[in-house]
Amino acid sequence: MKLSTVLSTAAAAALVAGAAMADPITLRIQTHYATEHPTGQALATWIDDVQTMSGGDITVEMFYSSSVVATTETFDAAINGIVDCDATGGAYQTGKNPAFQFVGDIMGGYDTPWQQYSWLYYGDGYAAAQELYNAQGMQLVGWSIYGQESLSSSKPIRGFEDLKGWKFRSPPGMETEIFEELGASPIVMDFTEIFTALETGIIDGADASGLANNVGLGLYDIVKHATYPGFHSMPSDHLACNKDVWDGMTEQQRRIIDTAWQKLSFQIALSNEKANAEAAAELTAAGVTLYDWSPEDRAAFRKAAQTAWDDWGTRSPEAGAILASHKTYLKQLGLIE
Numbered sequence: 352m353k354l355s356t357v358l359s360t361a362a363a364a365a366l367v368a369g370a371a372m373a374d375p376i377t378l379r380i381q382t383h384y385a386t387e388h389p390t391g392q393a394l395a396t397w398i399d400d401v402q403t404m405s406g407g408d409i410t411v412e413m414f415y416s417s418s419v420v421a422t423t424e425t426f427d428a429a430i431n432g433i434v435d436c437d438a439t440g441g442a443y444q445t446g447k448n449p450a451f452q453f454v455g456d457i458m459g460g461y462d463t464p465w466q467q468y469s470w471l472y473y474g475d476g477y478a479a480a481q482e483l484y485n486a487q488g489m490q491l492v493g494w495s496i497y498g499q500e501s502l503s504s505s506k507p508i509r510g511f512e513d514l515k516g517w518k519f520r521s522p523p524g525m526e527t528e529i530f531e532e533l534g535a536s537p538i539v540m541d542f543t544e545i546f547t548a549l550e551t552g553i554i555d556g557a558d559a560s561g562l563a564n565n566v567g568l569g570l571y572d573i574v575k576h577a578t579y580p581g582f583h584s585m586p587s588d589h590l591a592c593n594k595d596v597w598d599g600m601t602e603q604q605r606r607i608i609d610t611a612w613q614k615l616s617f618q619i620a621l622s623n624e625k626a627n628a629e630a631a632a633e634l635t636a637a638g639v640t641l642y643d644w645s646p647e648d649r650a651a652f653r654k655a656a657q658t659a660w661d662d663w664g665t666r667s668p669e670a671g672a673i674l675a676s677h678k679t680y681l682k683q684l685g686l687i688e
Contacts, residue, residue: 375407376600378592381414381429382438383422389626390495390588391415393619394438400611409604413438429593430488436592437489441480445524447487450669454480454491456586457677458525459656464496464620466684467585474680479673486669490597492590493612497623499581503565504556505549505574507640510648520545520557525659526584532655549573558584562634563626571639579631579641582649653687 384391398411417439420428425437426444442455452458461467470476471494484491507513514535521527521537530537538554548554550573559565562579571577590612597605631641644652664674681687 375410376604377410377412378436378596379412379414379434380436380438380590381417381419381425381434383417383425384438385416389622390497390619393495393615393622396618397611397615400614401607404607404611405604409607426487426489426591429591432593435596436492436590438588438590440586440588441591442524442586444487448483448669449663449666450483450673452525452663453660453670453673453677454483454587454589456525456584457656458529458659459583459653460677460681461585461684461686462499462582464498464585466686467496467587468494468616468620470677470680474683475676476673476680479676483669483673484591485594488594489591490594492592492597492609493616494587494589495612495616495619496585496587497619498561498585498627500558500560500584500586501562501565501581502556502558502578502583503570503574504576505552506555506576507642508556508576508578509642510644511651517556518554520548520554520559522558525663526558528659528662529583529652529656532658533652545570546573561623561627563623563630566630566634571634571637575639577634577639577641578644579627580643582644582652657687 382391382394384394386392386395394413398413401409401411414434417425419434422439423443425434425439426447428434429437440455441451444451445455457467461470471480477491480491502508502519504517504519506517508517511533514530514533516534516536518536518538519530520540521530523539527537527539540548540554542559545554545557545559546569549557549570556574556576557570559568559570561581562577565571565577600608635641660674664671678687
């Protein structure tokens with residue numbers, strides 16, 4: 352046998368032996384999504400990818416529908432070792448630090464998921480966000496962004512002029528401040544109260560989810576107007592792990608998890624783009640009116656959003672730093688002056 356062949360065989364054997372020496376791990380992760388939800392199904396594929404690529408070196412035990420602790424408590428559960436990772440979203444943690452608003456949903460910033468992803472990976476966003484997560488004893492692995500949300504309404508919602516006096520269900524936080532600035536009347540209420548409130552006229556509309564998800568929720572059985580494509584909100588879910596757990600993995604294990612998550616992230620954005628387009632066609636055929644806001648109205652909303660951004664940016668040093676990073680990148684994209 353040639354010496355080169357012997358050396359190559361020995362090197363390959365050493366690599367296999369080195370990989371085999373890595374301690375197998377089991378990751379306990381909680382998500383707020385149900386198993387039958389499209390994102391829940393995407394997470395199941397991610398689990399299969401991780402377990403397959405690791406050759407069984409990584410096992411994932413996923414707790415769906417926030418079955419261990421409440422959704423808002425998942426982050427703390429990971430910090431305290433009740434679970435290992437949090438697959439919910441940063442926006443639930445604004446009480447810990449207002450800076451989490453800018454990694455959860457900047458509101459009115461980017462037009463597409465691809466622009467927002469590019470801030471994370473190419474606009475210094477990952478480093479800025481990681482500092483925030485590490486300060487909490489957590490490691491940000493990545494995002495998943497399904498795209499712009501749509502506003503649903505019982506009356507026309509053609510532009511920001513139609514927002515004046517418009518009563519709608521809003522999540523708490525920055526969104527209420529932005530819409531109040533534009534003359535709307537946001538009402539914070541639980542997701543489960545939307546249908547009754549629309550049917551009884553307590554509210555004129557709702558900010559619930561993306562267009563396809565809103566179809567699944569049955570909103571357009573009640574109201575016949577919606578914004579599409581959306582412009583106001585594009586929330587990002589995250590995968591964040593206890594930093595000690597993350598640091599205790601091998602580099603191979605970390606890369607497998609990260610690579611599989613990036614696949615999940617982009618597949619979610621692609622599949623939702625297709626689902627929303629199909630929903631738009633079906634709704635239009637069914638008589639629902641969809642409004643694509645003009646560049647001028649989008650600019651007016653983004654201007655109002657910046658007022659809220661600047662206020663939130665003063666609420667902690669980390670919020671100011673992440674906002675500055677977003678602004679720099681938004682300027683590079685030509686989205687703000």
